[in-house]
Amino acid sequence: MSRIATKRLQKELAELQQKGPPAGCRLIQAENLEEWVFALQVHESVFAGEEFALRFRFSTSYPIDASQSPEVTFVTTAPFRPPEHPHVYTNGHICASVLGSGWSPVLNVQSLLLCIVISLFLLRWLTSSFPLECSISTIQSMLASCKKKELPPDNDRYIRNAPKSPKDTRWAYHDDTV
Incomplete structure (x- = not known):
């Protein structure tokens, strides 16, 4: 891992351990700087009472290279x-622009957790002045108004042909209504 990536991840991990992750999230594994796992729950949603886990895998050039967002997937074991959500596949891959073309090195693990939790789970209480480090268009692309549990319409086809890493998928970010 590069020196820059090591310093950045050490700083992010220290902040998460001191201040804690966002509400509804808890760090369950961070034994090294290459992979971290967070558990998350969202209470006021169709997913109330359920717990999910997100795995973050970091590249050696994190966060500097704009194409090097962390690989973020839901744990499937x-x-x-x-979760059953129109932008989450049963293999754990997430179709979210912030994890691909919308990635910026100013984002960090905490802001990605917030983006994912708000985008996937929370109700539509978001305003343009909400203090998040990810763009509103990203949040709108997976918007928090998920009122019904459902898989992506192309889930079975995608799962049959999906690469091991979602970073190797050419996502089409087209549905901003969910």
Whole structure:
């Protein structure tokens, strides 16, 4: 891992351990700087009472290279499973622009957790003045008004042909209504 990536991840991990992750999230694994796992729950949503886990894998050039966002997936092994959401595939891959073309080195693990939690789970209480480090258009692309649990319409086809890493998928960010 590069010196820049090591310093940045050490700083982010120290902040997460001192201040804690965002509400509804908890760090469950960070034994090294290459992979971290967070558990998350969202209470006021169709996912109330469920717990999910997000795995972050970091590249050696994190965060500087704009194409080097962390690989973020939902954990699919027991006791966890991915949520039934139109932008989350049953293999844990997430179709979100902030994890691909919308990535910026100013984002960090905490802001990605906030983006994912708000985007996937929370109700539509978001305003343009909400103090988040990710763009409103990203949030709108997966918007928090998920009122019904459902898989992406192309889930089965995608799963059959999906690469191991979602970073190797050419996502089409087209549905901003969910």
